[in-house]
Amino acid sequence: MSTHDLYAIPSELSTWDVEAAGAARFTWEYDEGRDRMLSLYQKGKDKQWDSAKRIDWDLEVDPYDVLGVPDRTLAIYGSPLWERMDDRQRADVRLHNASWQFSQFLHGEQGAMICSARIVESVPDLDSKFYAATQTMDEARHAETYARFLQEKVGLAYPINPHLKALLDNTLSDSRWDMPYLGMQVLIEGLALAAFGVMRDITTKPLPKQILAYVMQDEARHVAFGRMALRDHYAQLGEAELREREDFVIEGCYLMRDRLRGRETWETLGLNKAEVAEAMECVDRSEYLRIFRSLLFSRIVPCVKDIGLWSPRLQQAYADMGVLEMAGQDLDRLMRQDEDIAERLDAERFAAEEAERHAEVAETVALGGTEAPRP
Secondary structure, three states: HHHHHHOOOOOOOOOOOOOOOOOOOOOOOOOOOOOHHHOOOOHHHHHHOOHHHHHHOOOOOOOOHOOOOOOOOOOOOOOHHHHHHHHHHHHHHHHHHHHHHOOOOOOOHHHHHHHHHHHHHHOOOOOHHHHHHHHHHHHHHHHHHHHHHHHHHHHOOOOOOHHHHHHHHHHOOOOOOHHHHHHHHHHHHHHHHHHHHHHHHHHHOHHHHHHHHHHHHHHHHHHHHHHHHHHHHHHHOHHHHHHHHHHHHHHHHHHHHHHOOHHHHHHHHOHHHHHHHHHHHHHHHHHHHHHHEEHHHHHHHHHHHHHOOOOOHHHHHHHHHHOOHHOOOOOOHHHHHHHHHHHHHHHHHOOOOOOOHHHHHHHHHHHHHHHHOOO
């Protein structure tokens, strides 16, 4: 089945062409490289995995309860609009919200794959090219995984959100080699990591938990790559150049904040204009979503500070968004935690499978022992 057959609303074109700018850079220095970057590259090679084998695709998923979380996580829960809905309409709300979330993850991963390839092409340092090449493969695997999840388990998809699309357009059309790092590794990947983390920690369903945990294990390295490269580069830039990057970050963060409102889901559910407006008011007032949005900046704000973009006006922008306190988050600790959770999940899964195999062997032996002896 074509993905276009799954879209809840029509997608624009079969392809979206972003005009590329900037140079493809070759380097003839093959021997030197930063030790930390080369170590990250080695880890990127060591940690490659196969989505078809590592994820248990036999696990069932209820499209109307994808994450298995309480309805209070829905923006309209408890509102007059929610109370007027019947069970079928409420089930559709759950389906469309989950479909929309995972669809944006999918489109973001394809964007990350293209941005990684752009970094390979444009970054001047060979060690960065090496690592970005491993990331391109990671992002292809993530896009493959989310596409399969939507197609086989959810059965509904959404086109790319206009705000995510605008940020990708700004990121890819800029000729400066560091902008794919800043737009993708810091903003889009940073927000995605935090969203994945919240959903990974609250879901009670094993298949989405596996997918989110394993993708996050890769993404933690990607954000570390962006921090490392940009921190070195921005330490050499003048005030005017840093201000241009800060402008990009501020605009990008507002785009990411507005993307989270998901207006198109409510417009697709058969609500009239007044009901869509009522739903959007619930989205903007929801205490759960306020906390969720704040948590989504837990990876972006400290990363922006770490790479050296931390002027008073940038801090004020974060204060206006209500996320300035996230600057104190320990990124290294969060990323170690992402690695540990994925490895622990693997250990638990393989231990359970080993126990099942031992039980099967014991049962077979026991059955063999009860057979009557042959004459």
